[in-house]
Amino acid sequence: MSTIVELIVRLGALVIDNVTALGNFVLFLTTALWCAITPPYKPRLTIRQMRSIGAESIMLVALIGAFTGMVLGLQGYNTLRRFGSEGALGTVVALVLVRELGPVLAALMVTARAGSAMAAELGSMQATEQIDALAVMAINPIQYLVSPRVIAGVISFPLLTSIFDVIGIWGGYLIGVGLMGAPGGSYLNGIAQNMSGHDIMTGLYKALVFGLVVMWVCCYKGYHAQRMATGVSRATTEAVVLSSVLILAWDYFLTSILL
């Protein structure tokens, strides 16, 4: 009997701990969003984060976008040729990139690069009491450290996704038309005729949500890292893994809503 009671107590404690953690997680975001829209505003910090998250990710995103488009061009041509539909290559490449691969892959790449760095930076600041130092100086640490990153992420992710899409479409043209011999006019006309504003906005809405989620998760994990070396590394790993999972999960939910 006592074993059963002990099990129930442990289960109850586990549930309470997890619900508390989830509540803290959500409160963290709501606090960051509230601080973002209340003074004192931090435009310089936000611009600095946009450079770090956005501008410094452009080359990586462009590179991945190019290779993604090139693979799509190659695979797409070989598949469409079986059905005599090489002319649809441009439509296929563009729609797949703009609606799905662009926002998802760009978000994953920025998570790996900037999200991990952000979690490590905040974790290191937590471990060395720099966050406490801000609080003691009467500076709200979340307003100073987190809100600029969240705003920068929400702005940067759609812009990076757009760059990914354009470079990817060009990559698909380079391989599909330039190398494989698909008709170039059909490639471009297909995009113009079959891609709508809704397709483009779908991808950008996804990117915006991904930007919010990634910044939220990476900042939360770094901010709450345990004050030791393994704590920082664990926070960084968890930030990247959780962000990646949530990107894919939210991709499904958003696709089901926006289709």
Place this chain on the structure above:
Amino acid sequence: MPIVEQNGNAKAAPVATDAFAIEVRDLRHRFGAQQVLKGVDLNCLRGHITTIVGPSGCGKTVLLKHLNLLMRADSGRIVIEGVDVTRLGNSGLDEVRKQFGMLFQAGALFDSMTVFDNVAFPLVENTRMERDEIAMKVREMLANVGLKGMENKYPSELSGGMQKRAALARALIRNPKILMLDEPTTGLDPTRTGSIHALIRHTQQRFGLTVVMVSHDVPAVFEISDRVAFMHEGRMKLTGTPAEVTAANDEVFNRFLAGRAAGDERDAAAL
């Protein structure tokens, strides 16, 4: 002022007077199932250096985090310059925090900023001072702490002692009334320890500060302390001048002073 009784429970301190910059009454705090602060009473005289000493794990740093408002107590009162901070909301706490300067154990300098930017930071973020005025104040403060010419260095380029000095400059830049220090000499060699102690005393006298310091560095820290508070198992066991607490002949304090944990001698004999 007489020392408190040596019975494991601090005697209730006298009613608050204008002489106290900080008063703590029956402060309690628990982490999960562990009661860390078990009813702490403490008075810190204005314009004096009060040093909190005690064995590791007795709750010194937790107490300091309550005094600098990083933690909220489960019960009890903290009155800082006449304001009961335990009843304040976040904006009220920020106003009280502006009276503090805090030196963290490892300095807590911002890695991505130079020494100049670190020291200027509280002025840049919390005041409307002009850039030139800030620069003049920063250079003056760095000279006060013996870091003239180090403005453009990054924290990683400084020695441990220099980092503590830079952090002290940052803590003092806004002319605080109260300076709190968390083990300011930890990790420093005896020479650097002496110079940091001398700097703390010189700074306190020059600016008329109330200083509250947590330190492991006994008995060296007694040389600069006006009052010592010995903490043991979550309570204040002894308070008084260094001479008073040393002369109290308390067994636990004497053992702590000699660097022995409770029962070590008996355990060694049993083996």
